[in-house]
Amino acid sequence: MNPNLATLLTESAAEFPERTAIRLDDVAIPYAGLDQTSKLVAGLLQSKGISAGDRVGIMLPNVPHFPMVYYGILRMGARVVPMNVLLTAREIKYYLENSGTKIVVAWEDFAPAAVEAAEGTDVEVIAINPTNVGELIAGIDPFEDVVEVAPDDTAVILYTSGTTGQPKGAELTHYNIRSNIESIRDLFDPSETDVFFGGLPLFHVFGQTVAMNGAVSAGAEITLLPRFDPAKALEIIQRDKVTIFMGVPTMYAAMLQVPDRSEYDISSLRLCVSGGAALPVEIIRAFESEFDTAILEGYGLSETSPVASFGRLDMERKPGTIGTPIKDVEMRIVDEDGNVLGPGDVGELQIKGPNVMKGYWKMEEATRNAIDEDGWFSSGDMATVDEDGYYSIVDRKKEMILRGGYNVYPREVEEVLYEHPAVAEAAVLGIPHDDLGEEIVAVVAFKDGESASEDELREHAKKGVAAYKYPRHIHIVDELPKGPTGKILKREIDVSQIAG
Secondary structure, eight states, X not given: OOOOTHHHHHHHHHHOTTSEEEEETTEEEEHHHHHHHHHXXXXXXXXXXXXXXXXXXXXXXXXXXXXXXXXXXXXXXXXXXXXXXXXXXXXXXXXXXXXXXXXXXXXXXXXXXXXXXXXTSSOEEEEEOTTTHHHHHTTOOOOOOOOOOOTTSEEEEEEEOOSSSSOEEEEEEHHHHHHHHHHHHHHHOOOTTOEXXXXXXXXXXXXIIIIIIHHHHHTOEEEEOSSOOHHXXXXXXXXXXXXXXXXXXXXXXXXXXXXXXXXXXXXXOOEEEEOSSOOOHHHHHHHHHHXXXXXXXXXXXXXXXXXXXXXXXXXXXXXXXXXXXXXXXXXXXXXXXXXXXXXXXXEXXXXXXXXXXXXXXXXXXXXXXXXXXXXXXXXXXXXXXXXXXXXXXXXXXXXXXXXXXXEEXXXXXXXXXXXXXXXXXXXXXXXXXXXXXXXXEEEEEEOTXXXXXXXXXXXXXXXXXXXXXXOSEEXXXXXXXXXXXXXXXXXXXXXTTSOO
């Protein structure tokens, strides 16, 4: 069997050619149409010199073009480099340089940033919109084959920021992602009659593996929502008879706040899935009571393709936990010396299995630091396990901020703030927020004789990082607290008076 992920599409297209694969409101594309378009996209890329092993960037929102391009890249043996559409030119440039991407396919609205990032390089930006795709592939010879790949060949390079240094590209192989899809099918038992909700960003590992690839592997339909709106989400569930809803905690909280939520008929739902952050127990209870459907919580990271553990309908559900390891995956809790801890003890969560990435792209040292010789991946998350084998996260990655389901790493924002000529010291932290989980605050001290307004600093940060990353709150102080070595001590910064 060819392990190429593109065969998920070709096999479903052969079995269910007329069934709807992708829907966006009134636009419905059958599996045969999606497969044919992916052949033409591959042909277009081949005509521009792309071949097996090359990297191609995707900078698209949740539109039908995403899977068309995604499977087109994969079927020719090339590697997908997904990018958040909100990235700035500065951020995109790093992705391009680090990955060696040759072409970026960008949605027209977001293409200017990609074009700016590509200036002075050989990278070509293909800007697409709802109407010009036909022109781009007119006269193109379709790429009929699906290139044979090895299981360990890289399929996707997903960039994930760290608390130190630049973002790292997690290399997910065809086998990594396939193994995760098989586990998803074991958990959710999807079929061609299911309708998946496609509100999670497809450029993110959760939406890409669990929603898009999960649906396509089963011949199911995925109905897209480019920008999440809770009332629109309920409308889509009712209109398209969604059976499997996938979201992050902020989505569930938002839908509970829709004033006329009880007027929507969402009885088609058989399962809800939550990931990306801990889902507060009170939200689980309120949502399940309000909408009469079960929510399963899971856990994972970009480096684990992403799913590592999940709650199950056929086992006891323990709200507030991340369930048990998925099929063929092992998890354990270790102390700072690597000793395995028992139930109730807090330590770092480690993961081992076919879902663990190949490594970080062109970062051998970072890979060695993350994955030991026995294949255990260190998550950086502090967790516990109970007597029944259910895991709970007690603290997230050091310093990471989770804003509205998106990971924000302070170092990246701090680097931009330090570029302002007046800034001497900067520390970025998260503060509690009722709707977003956390909001971003920057605490800044100026150089002698220099100053800047909060608005000026905020606007400066906006230009350097994606819209979800810039600090909404700026707190100006004379000096930040430091330890004996001069390191800023964030734990001693009091942001309790700043509104969330």
